[in-house]
Amino acid sequence: xxxxxxxxxxxxxxxxxxxxxxxxxxxxxxxxxxxxxxxxxxxxxxxxxxxxxxxxxxxxxxxxxxxxxxxxxxxxxxxxxxxxxxxxxxxxxxxxxxxxxxxxxxxxxxxxxxxx
Amino acid sequence: xxxxxxxxxxxxxxxxxxxxxxxxxxxxxxxxxxxxxxxxxxxxxxxxxxxxxxxxxxxxxxxxxxxxxxxxxxxxxxxxxxxxxxxxxxxxxxxxxxxxxxxxxxxxxxxxxxxxx
Numbered sequence: 554x555x556x557x558x559x560x561x562x563x564x565x566x567x568x569x570x571x572x573x574x575x576x577x578x579x580x581x582x583x584x585x586x587x588x589x590x591x592x593x594x595x596x597x598x599x600x601x602x603x604x605x606x607x608x609x610x611x612x613x614x615x616x617x618x619x620x621x622x623x624x625x626x627x628x629x630x631x632x633x634x635x636x637x638x639x640x641x642x643x644x645x646x647x648x649x650x651x652x653x654x655x656x657x658x659x660x661x662x663x664x665x666x667x668x669x
Numbered sequence: 670x671x672x673x674x675x676x677x678x679x680x681x682x683x684x685x686x687x688x689x690x691x692x693x694x695x696x697x698x699x700x701x702x703x704x705x706x707x708x709x710x711x712x713x714x715x716x717x718x719x720x721x722x723x724x725x726x727x728x729x730x731x732x733x734x735x736x737x738x739x740x741x742x743x744x745x746x747x748x749x750x751x752x753x754x755x756x757x758x759x760x761x762x763x764x765x766x767x768x769x770x771x772x773x774x775x776x777x778x779x780x781x782x783x784x785x786x
Contacts, residue, residue: 594779595760596714662712
């Protein structure tokens with residue numbers, strides 16, 4: 554089945570450690586996104602990528618890094634520089650860029666990160 | 670700056686009744702898109718319905734319809750014949766076009782819907 558997978562589902566990290574969240578899609582989508590969701594709030598964009606080897610900072614990129622070496626993969630690293638990393642992280646993908654048509658984003662199941 | 674406002678933190682509805690979830694938006698772009706997503710307790714975001722700013726008719730998808738009032742900048746979601754499985758968080762979102770052909774979604778804070786038997 555086509556879709557987006559994220560791993561792990563739950564992740565615990567000690568302060569000062571970097572952790573990498575995995576996101577893989579087999580939808581053949583060009584665009585991929587990372588969002589952060591805090592309790593009782595909407596999603597905020599961390600990073601996005603419209604093409605391999607290219608990505609852009611979103612609204613809250615500080616303390617995070619990404620790579621896009623393959624079309625299907627867009628891992629997110631939460632670095633020790635991120636002051637408050639405990640949150641729910643969602644990865645998404647869409648067919649492409651631009652504003653025509655719905656071009657909706659499809660989401661993965663999410664990773665819940667807790668810093669101990 | 671573009672903004673999405675959902676003023677209802679929580680809503681209750683009786684099973685089989687209809688419910689309207691409010692969403693207002695603010696943008697200066699002449700072309701934009703509006704989305705509704707459902708987030709059950711499992712956490713994943715499920716796409717429900719889309720409305721383009723130039724679409725002449727209100728969007729409908731099964732039991733979901735979008736009451737789009739462009740002059741009022743509102744895009745309310747109407748769920749007809751509510752079911753217990755509709756209990757979830759609902760997010761309204763707007764697509765913002767960026768330079769270089771990129772686009773991103775701006776989300777509202779969400780509305781928690783509880784369907785009672």
